Amino acid sequence: LLAAVVLSVTNASLISQAPLRFIGLQNFASDVFTSSFLKAVVVTVEITGLALVIEMPVGFGLALLLHMQLRGHQLFRSALLTPLMLTPVAVALMWRFMFNSDLGIIDYLLRQLHLPAPNWLADPVAAVFALVVVDSWQNIAFVMLMLLAGLSSLPREPFEAAALEGASGWRMIRHMTLPMLRNVIAITLILRSLDLLRLFDTVYVMTQGGPGYATTNVGYNAYVTSFVFYATSRGAAVAVAIAVLLLPVYYFWSREGRRR
Amino acid sequence: MRIRMRARIAAYLVLSVAIITTLAPIGWTLLTSLKDRSDALAIPPKLVGFALTLVNYQNVLNDPTFSAAAFVSVVVTLFSTVIAVAVGTLTAYAFLRLRVVGRAPLNLVLAGARLVPGIVLVVPLYVIVVAVGMYDSIPTLVVVYAALALPFTTWLALAFLREIPVEIEEAALVDGASRLQVLVRIVVPIAAPGLAATTILTAVGAWNEFLVPAILSESNARTLTVVVAGFVSARTVDWGSLSAGAIIVMFPIVVLTFAVQRYLVAGISAGSLNG
Numbered sequence: 001l002l003a004a005v006v007l008s009v010t011n012a013s014l015i016s017q018a019p020l021r022f023i024g025l026q027n028f029a030s031d032v033f034t035s036s037f038l039k040a041v042v043v044t045v046e047i048t049g050l051a052l053v054i055e056m057p058v059g060f061g062l063a064l065l066l067h068m069q070l071r072g073h074q075l076f077r078s079a080l081l082t083p084l085m086l087t088p089v090a091v092a093l094m095w096r097f098m099f100n101s102d103l104g105i106i107d108y109l110l111r112q113l114h115l116p117a118p119n120w121l122a123d124p125v126a127a128v129f130a131l132v133v134v135d136s137w138q139n140i141a142f143v144m145l146m147l148l149a150g151l152s153s154l155p156r157e158p159f160e161a162a163a164l165e166g167a168s169g170w171r172m173i174r175h176m177t178l179p180m181l182r183n184v185i186a187i188t189l190i191l192r193s194l195d196l197l198r199l200f201d202t203v204y205v206m207t208q209g210g211p212g213y214a215t216t217n218v219g220y221n222a223y224v225t226s227f228v229f230y231a232t233s234r235g236a237a238v239a240v241a242i243a244v245l246l247l248p249v250y251y252f253w254s255r256e257g258r259r260r
Numbered sequence: 261m262r263i264r265m266r267a268r269i270a271a272y273l274v275l276s277v278a279i280i281t282t283l284a285p286i287g288w289t290l291l292t293s294l295k296d297r298s299d300a301l302a303i304p305p306k307l308v309g310f311a312l313t314l315v316n317y318q319n320v321l322n323d324p325t326f327s328a329a330a331f332v333s334v335v336v337t338l339f340s341t342v343i344a345v346a347v348g349t350l351t352a353y354a355f356l357r358l359r360v361v362g363r364a365p366l367n368l369v370l371a372g373a374r375l376v377p378g379i380v381l382v383v384p385l386y387v388i389v390v391a392v393g394m395y396d397s398i399p400t401l402v403v404v405y406a407a408l409a410l411p412f413t414t415w416l417a418l419a420f421l422r423e424i425p426v427e428i429e430e431a432a433l434v435d436g437a438s439r440l441q442v443l444v445r446i447v448v449p450i451a452a453p454g455l456a457a458t459t460i461l462t463a464v465g466a467w468n469e470f471l472v473p474a475i476l477s478e479s480n481a482r483t484l485t486v487v488v489a490g491f492v493s494a495r496t497v498d499w500g501s502l503s504a505g506a507i508i509v510m511f512p513i514v515v516l517t518f519a520v521q522r523y524l525v526a527g528i529s530a531g532s533l534n535g
Contacts, residue, residue: 061274062274062275062278065271065274065275066275068268068271070268070271070272070275076275076279078518078521079279079282079283080275080278080279080282081517081521082282082283082286082514083282083286085464085468085513085514085517086468086510086513086514087467087468087485087509087510087513088468088470089468089470089485089488089489089509090485090488090505090506090507090509090510091506091510092489093488093489093491093492093502093505093506094285094286094289094503094506095285096492097289097292097499097502097503098285098288098289103499105288137281137282137285141282169267200470200471201470201471201485201489204470204474204489205489205492223471223475
């Protein structure tokens with residue numbers, strides 16, 4: 001047992017920290033903060049921000065609805081959870097095909113409704129939205145699941161009391177549910193941010209970082225630097241930069257963890 | 261009462277819309293995978309009235325690259341999951357019950373490892389693997405997957421083992437059972453549902469892994485995810501096969517997760533909330 005513990009510790013640090021530092025320090029002087037990297041940071045923040053703005057409220061809404069425990073809510077929950085575990089690569093493939101501008105179902109439906117049908121994956125702005133849609137489709141379920149777990153752990157009495165005193169549903173959510181779920185919401189937000197900041201599979205399959213560099217986020221940037229341009233050392237430096245950029249998020253996460 | 265009724269109907273409506281948006285893309289892909297080439301590309305898209313065909317599945321399954329990758333995916337998923345869960349459980353148990361040097365740091369390492377993006381690890385990993393001459397092999401993937409999953413399995417196992425009362429184990433120890441016996445006969449059976457959830461989450465993660473095999477293997481150890489992602493350039497006009505490939509990759513996960521959903525829900529929230 002002791003050996004297993006020791007092994008797991010050394011294993012982890014061997015793979016992550018030691019080589020990371022070693023390579024990183026050597027190459028850090030080289031231009032990490034090139035314009036392409038900075039652009040990638042901006043893209044990453046855009047994608048993350050947009051996706052969170054969609055996923056958090058929608059996930060919360062769905063969690064509230066499921067928490068009403070209507071007849072059949074377990075069935076609804078199962079159905080809504082389906083995308084969560086699916087292979088991101090296959091999901092991206094699926095959506096890439098639906099987002100096709102000539103033959104895809106999405107543009108066909110939009111045209112039927114006389115709405116503008118952008119050439120999703122070739123338009124710099126639409127491509128970002130396409131990625132956000134795909135990520136939301138897959139991960140709203142995660143937000144929903146976490147908040148649902150949070151909701152069901154709340155005590156019932158305060159809500160019954162408030163209802164007796166005639167508080168409206170909106171007011172109860174605003175002044176009771178949200179503050180009480182603060183911790184769960186914070187953790188969900190942080191986990192989702194971390195996943196979104198390192199989004200890679202979807203970008204790789206859907207847009208390959210394009211058109212141009214419109215969807216090249218930091219993860220894809222590090223990949224391209226290392227394995228398309230074969231500048232492994234610079235890619236490593238980029239990777240270290242990403243890790244450093246994530247430190248604030250990490251800090252908040254551990255602080256939340258300690259408070260619990 | 262009227263308002264309650266109306267709220268109820270509204271809730272059902274919203275949930276139904278949500279479910280349609282959730283399931284429609286999968287349904288559409290499934291339909292496409294059952295169409296021949298001209299029906300798959302038809303405008304307007306055909307929802308009904310096309311000839312059902314399994315030719316896409318035949319194409320994909322007869323593709324030697326695809327079947328080889330399926331084999332790699334299955335082997336790597338199985339072995340890495342078993343290793344990661346076994347080691348993770350042992351580590352978690354030791355961490356909880358034994359006085360081991362380095363307990364506090366382990367906690368930190370586990371928490372930290374969960375938050376490091378894959379790309380940050382993969383770039384240096386690639387350098388190491390190539391330097392050691394283990395590039396493009398199945399054992400390499402097994403070891404790397406297991407190592408990357410280990411913090412996660414340990415973390416989850418910790419969450420589940422923590423709930424087992426020490427008293428039961430102490431009683432067994434007093435009766436003369438060894439530590440290992442306690443672990444195998446008492447702890448593991450009690451924690452079985454949790455460990456099952458851990459196993460499935462780990463297996464799904466391994467099955468879905470893309471970045472690691474994309475970078476650490478070339479031809480000998482390509483996984484399904486890598487091959488399917490490669491369809492994008494190789495089969496751009498053949499959407500039927502493309503959809504069939506996507507469906508085949510997702511199918512085991514859907515079956516697995518539906519079969520054990522109750523445990524999974526517990527697993528996901530326990531793993532994330534017990535920070």
